[in-house]
Amino acid sequence: MAEILRVEDLRVSYHGRDHTVRAVDGVSFGVEPGRTLAIVGESGCGKTTIALATLGLVPSPGRIDGGRVLFEGRDLLGMKDGDLRPLRGRAISMIFQDPSSGLNPVLTVGSQLDEMIRTHTAVSKREARRMTLEALRRQRLADPERVVDAYPFQLSGGMCQRVMIAIATVLRPKVIIADEPTSALDVTQQAVVLRDLDGLREHLGAAIVLITHDLGVVAGMADDVAVMYGGRIVERASAADVFARPRHPYSAGLMAARPRVDRPDERLTPIRGAPPEPGSTAPECAFLPRCPKAISICRSEPWPALVEVAEAHHAACFNPMFQPEAAPARRG
Ligand SMILES: Nc1ncnc2c1ncn2[C@@H]1O[C@H](COP(=O)(O)OP(=O)(O)OP(=O)(O)O)[C@@H](O)[C@H]1O
Ligand code: SF4
Ligand SMILES: [Mg+2]
Known part of the structure; x- marks a missing residue:
């Protein structure tokens, strides 16, 4: 099957006052629908930078120096932000390594999920709220009616992680980039989250890029592996x-x-x-x-x-x- 996401010769660097860090140095990989590619490697080897670059989210002082990120054949790196925004979350979504980067601290969980749904679809407010509650339930968050009105700071790290996964998966995207999706969770929760991600891959044919340094997770979930070292x-x-x-x-x-x-x-x-x-x-x-x-x-x-x-x-x-x-x- 054709690759739905293809990264070609990606190069990203961070520019400090005194020196430049080439965090990603000519990385290429692809992933087909219904398959999971794991990207593994020690801390600092560039995994998160690849994920952020794929969605055009490299923070300052980072800069994409070259390469292509092809989604269904279209180069995302050459796109204007206005063209890329409708794809983020809907077609390609990301589960961030750190919940604080993925959740807005001043909005309730429910309004963040509702907003994601209503930005990308024409459903009513009421339907959006129904989908929100269902997404939270799917993440096995106890008492979703309470969680929906909570702010991120009122939830534990593990709950925030599951809210983020709910946001990233509510619109059933074609590609899910999951950056250490279970690092904030205990072993039982980890198994549940990984099973759900695998379910999306199996039932919806989603392609998953799974970033992790847990080789047990790789062995349990990945079809293919890219091992990174020094960018x-x-x-x-x-x-x-x-x-x-x-x-x-x-x-x-x-x-x-x-x-x-x-x-x-x-x-x-x-x-x-x-x-x-x-x-x-x-x-x-x-x-x-x-x-x-x-x-x-x-x-x-x-x-x-x-x-x-x-x-x-x-x-x-x-x-x-x-x-x-x-x-x-x-x-x-
Ligand atoms: N905002 C930033 N400013 C400057 N340098 C950065 C920034 N973010 C990352 N780097 C550097 O880029 C390199 C790659 O970082 P990255 O976060 O992509 O690694 P990682 O493989 O995801 O690590 P970890 O497993 O710890 O999450 C590291 O050397 C890091 O210090
Ligand atoms: S054998 Fe040489 S090229 Fe291969 S990993 Fe070792 S140092 Fe690098
Ligand atoms: Mg990282």
């Missing part, structure tokens, strides 16, 4: 392939460090070292200082491009792991 995608493949046969040493490190339900007593292998400094402009592979697989070319050449190293499996590495043995040369 770039370093590995992209099906979730099954990344878990079973990671090709990039960083992804392999993440997989080795993940807690195993089946082996709870086994010691984890943390990835040694720290992520690259934001704004680092070193030309070589940013994972070099932490890489157990580095070879001499890694020190002499610029960061390798993301290339296909196995069928439908891309990695940006001079020494991709699990490379099949080369076939022995035939004797003449």
